[in-house]
Amino acid sequence: MEKLVISGGTPLHGTIPISGAKNAALPLMCTCLLTEDKVTLENLPRLADITTLTDLLNHLGVTVTIEGGRGGMLTGRSLTFDAHTINDTVAPYDIVRKMRASILVLGPLVARMGEATVSLPGGCAIGNRPIDLHLKALEALGAKIEMEQGYVRATAAGGLKGGRVRFPFVSVGATENILMAAALAKGTTTIENAAREPEIVDLAKCLNAMGARITGAGHETITVEGVEKLHGCTHAVMPDRIEAGSYAVAALMTRGDLLLEGAKADDMQATLDTLTEAGGIVSVEDGSVRVKANGHVQGFNVVTQPFPGFATDMQAQFMALACVADGASVITEAIFENRFMHVSELTRLGANITVKGSTATVRGTQKLKGAPVMATDLRASMGLALAGLVAAGETTVNRLYHLDRGYERLEEKLKAVGARIERMPG
Ligand code: UD1
Numbered sequence: 001m002e003k004l005v006i007s008g009g010t011p012l013h014g015t016i017p018i019s020g021a022k023n024a025a026l027p028l029m030c031t032c033l034l035t036e037d038k039v040t041l042e043n044l045p046r047l048a049d050i051t052t053l054t055d056l057l058n059h060l061g062v063t064v065t066i067e068g069g070r071g072g073m074l075t076g077r078s079l080t081f082d083a084h085t086i087n088d089t090v091a092p093y094d095i096v097r098k099m100r101a102s103i104l105v106l107g108p109l110v111a112r113m114g115e116a117t118v119s120l121p122g123g124c125a126i127g128n129r130p131i132d133l134h135l136k137a138l139e140a141l142g143a144k145i146e147m148e149q150g151y152v153r154a155t156a157a158g159g160l161k162g163g164r165v166r167f168p169f170v171s172v173g174a175t176e177n178i179l180m181a182a183a184l185a186k187g188t189t190t191i192e193n194a195a196r197e198p199e200i201v202d203l204a205k206c207l208n209a210m211g212a213r214i215t216g217a218g219h220e221t222i223t224v225e226g227v228e229k230l231h232g233c234t235h236a237v238m239p240d241r242i243e244a245g246s247y248a249v250a251a252l253m254t255r256g257d258l259l260l261e262g263a264k265a266d267d268m269q270a271t272l273d274t275l276t277e278a279g280g281i282v283s284v285e286d287g288s289v290r291v292k293a294n295g296h297v298q299g300f301n302v303v304t305q306p307f308p309g310f311a312t313d314m315q316a317q318f319m320a321l322a323c324v325a326d327g328a329s330v331i332t333e334a335i336f337e338n339r340f341m342h343v344s345e346l347t348r349l350g351a352n353i354t355v356k357g358s359t360a361t362v363r364g365t366q367k368l369k370g371a372p373v374m375a376t377d378l379r380a381s382m383g384l385a386l387a388g389l390v391a392a393g394e395t396t397v398n399r400l401y402h403l404d405r406g407y408e409r410l411e412e413k414l415k416a417v418g419a420r421i422e423r424m425p426g
Pocket of ligand 1: 022023024026100101129130131132133134135170171172173312313335337
């Protein structure tokens with residue numbers, strides 16, 4: 001298993017190009033299941049999760065063509081997905097277990113094929129993460145849901161019918177699944193208490209380019225007028241606001257100055273506001289965001305919330321920042337019940353963190369010291385890598401495969417702005 005070896009203490013200066021967003025790319029790839037035509041996605045990041053979903057789509061009968069790139073692990077920036085013929089409607093356990101987002105094939109498959117069987121994704125490190133909201137929403141559109149041997153089977157013999165879906169709380173994935181399903185349902189669907197994340201807006205934009213009739217994406221209520229057929233399109237994946245936010249934290253933590261090329265400030269306002277509260281200087285420059293340090297970092301308080309609130313996917317990185325701030329910070333995780341696994345690893349680097357329920361109190365110190373640490377999930381890994389960038393001496397982040405799920409060319413991008421970081425065999 002590969003690992004990252006980081007020698008801390010260098011301020012980062014320069015430009016980091018921001019990749020296409022993983023969390024936008026995954027649902028966008030599933031849109032191809034809704035049409036017999038080709039869907040081309042530009043600006044797709046080169047990530048393990050994209051490969052996993054490509055494998056699943058291949059299994060269902062989708063042909064994927066790389067439109068450029070250097071070969072290897074799907075390095076192409078532009079891929080074409082051709083789901084002209086779907087020859088299997090079962091998403092098997094072997095692929096689904098690798099990535100929870102595989103559940104996103106359920107809505108589009110049942111909408112187009114009238115049936116779909118997807119392995120239950122099971123538990124995951126950051127919490128229980130059930131899929132009940134996805135299933136209830138599909139039932140509201142007339143799907144029959146059955147559970148058999150660890151699989152969920154959805155059927156809609158006469159096709160899905162538009163209906164009213166009201167989510168009891170916000171779910172990004174469930175909103176995406178139902179948005180795709182409703183696009184091909186007969187009649188009108190309203191989705192209330194929908195997720196408002198920028199990735200939802202990007203998905204609706206792509207679906208509308210395919211001929212869907214969706215209004216209200218980005219707001220609490222989304223209306224979808226179902227159409228009989230969707231056609232192909234070419235769509236560019238939005239920039240990754242979590243990747244950009246992670247490097248923004250790196251700029252402040254290392255007391256550096258980074259231009260995040262292509263980052264969209266509107267998509268990451270809560271992150272930028274918290275960076276400003278912590279003492280960073282944030283400016284928007286010609287379609288990019290620049291973050292630089294102002295000499296010191298001060299403590300801050302955050303509570304994770306659905307968009308436009310502070311993103312749970314930025315929590316671990318900001319906890320790393322809090323570890324080196326002046327004074328105390330209070331960080332509350334309100335989305336996932338078990339997303340503090342990085343705490344014990346940060347403590348190994350010398351951090352002072354007390355956790356009570358879903359709230360962590362971090363007392364900053366200037367003296368983190370390098371040590372071997374174990375990554376537990378994607379964003380936790382980034383939090384540990386950030387801590388390694390400022391810790392004295394050498395930090396080894398083991399289980400690099402977590403980072404490869406969500407950060408494209410991480411060590412290459414960080415090296416280019418001055419970090420001393422190497423990928424090593426385990
Ligand atoms: C997506 C993101 C993930 C991010 C999360 C929250 C992708 C691929 N992943 O995950 O990076 O951390 O949004 O912003 O886009 N829940 C239920 N029942 C359901 C669905 C969700 O109880 O049927 C709960 C979850 O356990 C969690 C909360 O709802 O506590 C929010 O989860 P959700 O927004 O669905 O997250 P994902 O779509 O899985």
